Amino acid sequence: MRDSVLPALLLLHVVTTYPARLLPSATALTAALTLPLLWRRRAPLRAFGAVAAAALVSWHADLALPASAALLPALTTVAAHTGRRGTLLAAAVVEAGAVAACLRWAQDGAFLAPFVALSALVVAATVLGVNVRTGRDRLDAARERAERLALRQEQQEQRARWAVAEERARITRDVHDIVTHNLSVMVALTDAAVYARHRSPDRTTAALLRISETGRQALTDMRRSLGVLRSDEPESERHPSPGLDRLAALADRMAAAGLPTALGVRGGHAHVPAGAQLTVYRLVQEALTNALKHTPAGTRATVRVTCSAGSVDVEITDTGPRPAPPATATPGAGGTADPSASGSSGHGIPGMRERAAVHGGILRAGPRPGGGWSVRTRLRLDGAGASTA
Numbered sequence: 001m002r003d004s005v006l007p008a009l010l011l012l013h014v015v016t017t018y019p020a021r022l023l024p025s026a027t028a029l030t031a032a033l034t035l036p037l038l039w040r041r042r043a044p045l046r047a048f049g050a051v052a053a054a055a056l057v058s059w060h061a062d063l064a065l066p067a068s069a070a071l072l073p074a075l076t077t078v079a080a081h082t083g084r085r086g087t088l089l090a091a092a093v094v095e096a097g098a099v100a101a102c103l104r105w106a107q108d109g110a111f112l113a114p115f116v117a118l119s120a121l122v123v124a125a126t127v128l129g130v131n132v133r134t135g136r137d138r139l140d141a142a143r144e145r146a147e148r149l150a151l152r153q154e155q156q157e158q159r160a161r162w163a164v165a166e167e168r169a170r171i172t173r174d175v176h177d178i179v180t181h182n183l184s185v186m187v188a189l190t191d192a193a194v195y196a197r198h199r200s201p202d203r204t205t206a207a208l209l210r211i212s213e214t215g216r217q218a219l220t221d222m223r224r225s226l227g228v229l230r231s232d233e234p235e236s237e238r239h240p241s242p243g244l245d246r247l248a249a250l251a252d253r254m255a256a257a258g259l260p261t262a263l264g265v266r267g268g269h270a271h272v273p274a275g276a277q278l279t280v281y282r283l284v285q286e287a288l289t290n291a292l293k294h295t296p297a298g299t300r301a302t303v304r305v306t307c308s309a310g311s312v313d314v315e316i317t318d319t320g321p322r323p324a325p326p327a328t329a330t331p332g333a334g335g336t337a338d339p340s341a342s343g344s345s346g347h348g349i350p351g352m353r354e355r356a357a358v359h360g361g362i363l364r365a366g367p368r369p370g371g372g373w374s375v376r377t378r379l380r381l382d383g384a385g386a387s388t389a
Contacts, residue, residue, distance in 0.1 A: 007034035010067045026065060029058045031384055033067035033192060040077040045086060052093055061096070064105050069096060072125040079129020091126045097230050098122060134381040137149075173351045175222065176250040177282050180219035181289040186211050188257035188292060211258045217253075243277030244269045249284060259292045259318075262299045267307035279355045280305060283363070286352050287316035287375040295320025296371075317368060371382065 010030050018026045032054035041045035051074045058065050071094050078090040098118035099150040102111050103126045193207035221242070242250075244265060251261040269277065284303050291301050299320035306313040349365055352375070360380035 004038060004069070006073070007031070007037060009254045010070075013066060022063070025061065025063060029054060029063060029065055030067040033058070033065065034072045037070055037073060040074055041081070044074075044077045044081045045090075048090055048093075050201075052097070055097055059100055059104065062104070064101070068097075068101070072121055075122065075125045075131040076132075079126050080132040081129075082304040087126060087130065091108050091122060094122050094125075095119060168281050169354070173282070173355065176351060177286055177289075178218055178221045181285045182214050182221075185214050185253055185257040185291050186290050188259075189214070192258065207256070210253070214253060240283045241274055241278045243274060244272065244280060244307075246281060247284060247303065247305065250281070250288070254288045254292060254301065255291060258297065259288060259295075261288060262300070263305075264303065265305045267305070269305075269307045271309070272307055272312060272381065273290070276312060276359050276381060277361055279379060280312060282355055283314055283352055283375070283377065284316055286348065287365075290314075290348065291320060291373065299372075310380065310382045312379045312381065313376070314379065315374065317372055317374045319372040321371065 001312070003188070007030075010035070011027065014026045015023070015032045033051055036047040036050035036054075041281065044053075048071075051070050058068060075090050075094050079087040082090075094216055096367050098121075099115065102115045102118065106114055136140050157197045189207045191210045193204045193211070196203040247263055247265065251263040272280075288301055288303070291299060295318060301316065301318040303313045304313075352365070353363045356377040356379065361377040363375065363377040365375045
């Protein structure tokens with residue numbers, strides 16, 4: 001709408017001021033000079049070319065028209081929407097037109113004054129267009145930076161949500177493993193104490209002491225696992241996460257609970273990260289707990305851990321017979337018929353697989369050819385992809 005104001009005013013000026021003999025040519029040239037301004041924002045170079053061509057025709061016809069000033073807004077638009085080369089070319093065309101107009105229409109040979117005035121207008125129109133383009137580019141750059149920052153912030157928030165979800169899953173797995181293992185051991189020790197209370201008081205006392213020790217260990221593990229939720233209580237510093245050096249104590253507790261466990265650790269483990277050591281401990285703990293819960297008396301278990309420079313191989317086997325699977329279950333660990341049989345919440349074998357996958361391992365659990373059950377995996381210490389033992 002605003003682009004049509006200048007053409008309308010110039011056409012009105014021609015119609016009201018020019019004599020009848022010049023009116024047709026003046027009106028036609030004025031329309032040719034001004035109407036291209038209507039689309040100068042959509043096609044700046046084409047509009048400028050049309051205006052420049054009309055101005056050249058008016059110069060050849062020796063018809064000085066006020067509408068020739070349409071070259072200035074056309075030049076401004078070119079400078080605002082094209083690059084440096086297009087801007088310089090358009091400015092040169094308008095400046096050449098200014099020189100030609102001064103040479104032909106300057107009065108009394110006064111060339112210098114109108115030339116300076118027209119040249120100043122050409123420079124002003126060019127600078128105005130360049131400033132508009134620069135401001136628009138800066139605005140676009142600022143908008144792009146804002147969009148990048150917003151995207152980065154959204155990604156950071158998404159990563160934070162993922163981290164929270166991962167931490168919740170880790171805490172859930174830890175709490176499940178701690179509660180399931182220690183309660184299973186305490187139940188087994190309690191049964192043994194009840195059985196031996198009359199026949200062997202010494203064994204009853206030892207079982208009760210084991211129950212007390214297991215309960216205290218469970219409380220310590222629970223405080224450490226949940227301590228991350230309290231910023232004022234760094235339990236992880238007071239109670240370090242269990243690692244490979246705690247496997248012997250775990251094997252002793254399982255033996256006291258009724259599952260004799262042989263432990264073999266090969267290779268030094270000083271280079272194994274604490275996170276990988278905790279994963280090994282939890283895998284062994286879960287597999288032995290399953291064996292304790294789902295196999296008959298007399299079952300024996302074996303734990304083999306082999307540490308190398310780039311991986312840790314873990315294998316837990318037991319000699320317990322495989323029970324008949326329920327109608328809705330599939331084979332699981334430690335002689336259990338359900339992969340997640342260590343708890344109805346589904347944190348048994350699935351939780352073990354998740355733990356192994358964090359360190360690039362694929363956990364395999366299933367019956368052994370000679371009887372019993374086997375759980376094995378290989379944890380990668382070099383950050384490589386998943387592998388099996």
